[in-house]
Amino acid sequence: MKQAGHQSTVLNIDTRAPLSKEYIKISGAADLLKELIRHVFNDWFLHVHTNGHNRKSWLIALICGVAAQFGPGATLTLHSGVAPEYLRGGPEWRRTMVRLACVLYERIVCVNQEIAMALMSLGVPALQLEITPAYLAVKPSEASIPEDIESWMRLHSPVLSAALFFRPEYGFELLVRAVSILRRRYSGVGCLVMGDDENRAEAEAFIARQGVRNTMFLAGDVDHEVCLTLMSRCSVFVRPTFHDGDSISVREAMSLGIPVVASKVGTRPEGTLLFDAGDMDGLIAQIEKALV
Structure with missing residues (x-):
């Protein structure tokens, strides 16, 4: 996005991630909330990229979706091959949480048809879904090898x-x-x-x-x-x-x-x-x- 001239910041919620200039490292739930509030109130659009195959993933999607209601909006991308099995199984509260989270996003990007079908089985409208790889072509790199x-x-x-x-x-x-x-x-x-x-x-x-x-x-x-x-x-x-x-x-x-x-x-x-x-x-x- 930066190469295309767009302002972009990454909030990295991986607790094991090292400190880096490439992203803002999130140290916990309170830190995530603070950064979400700071960004949405400064008119940042949110793009949430998550696996979609566990409770933590959907809790984050839900929290980010709620935060996005106070800003320009948000897109959700789901990329895990295990997500369809998770979405179709489990108790009703899980499926309810998924539905609530999905309502908060203007667009949901699914990296394959199976993920999209699993969401539609929960009642998520097909018009809200887009099937496309979460990928941009790369150029050959000549980085120094350890x-x-x-x-x-x-x-x-x-x-x-x-x-x-x-x-x-x-x-x-x-x-x-x-x-x-x-x-x-x-x-x-x-x-x-x-x-x-x-x-x-x-x-x-x-x-x-x-x-x-x-x-x-x-x-x-x-x-x-x-x-x-x-x-x-x-x-x-x-x-x-x-x-x-x-x-x-x-x-x-x-x-x-x-x-x-x-x-x-x-x-x-x-x-x-x-x-x-x-x-x-x-x-x-x-x-x-x-x-x-």
Whole structure:
């Protein structure tokens, strides 16, 4: 938005986020309320980007929606592939909270059709919904790569990359098992995993049990420009998720000209090499196809 000449500020509610000039770090509910009030009373339009698959997400959507009533308005974007299951299930109070939150927004952007259908099943008008990726094309980046990653990459070829959380729905264990098998055929293969360090200890223990400690590199949560540079340096980008909305990282990798192998869930752009979610053989076959 800034590149397009629009004034823009990000309120980052991730409590683990480091201090940065790129956003305002929110330290709690009171801090969020203070910043919302300050912005809406200065005529800021709100754009709330959230996963939509848990209570915290919808409480934030509700609070921001209420705050927006005192300003120019607001748009809500929902991006999680788990959101439809959450929206259709659970007690009535949950669905009521979702309906109340949605009423407060002029427009609700859903990254895929399934999320939109789940909202419509709750009575949200179709005219209020827009289905579009929450994504803008990226340009190649030449950011400086940390020395430990650079040294590791020089020792491996081909190198796969992935951006994920160490949670079951992201398919990390499936990826590790696939790499373990691929190593028998590609002795120098490596897999670089970028993303949040939550549950890192468990992830490292699983890697050790699979015997691929030196084959996998857990880079942690790297700067976005560094992430793009690393993607562009790798042979294949892998998205092994069991649920997905419309993965930004998949689209970024494709815009950089990197072959993408991804599970057949959510929305995938044309040209993605697809495999059925959880299908080990399918994942390996598509990675090998991408490496040809």
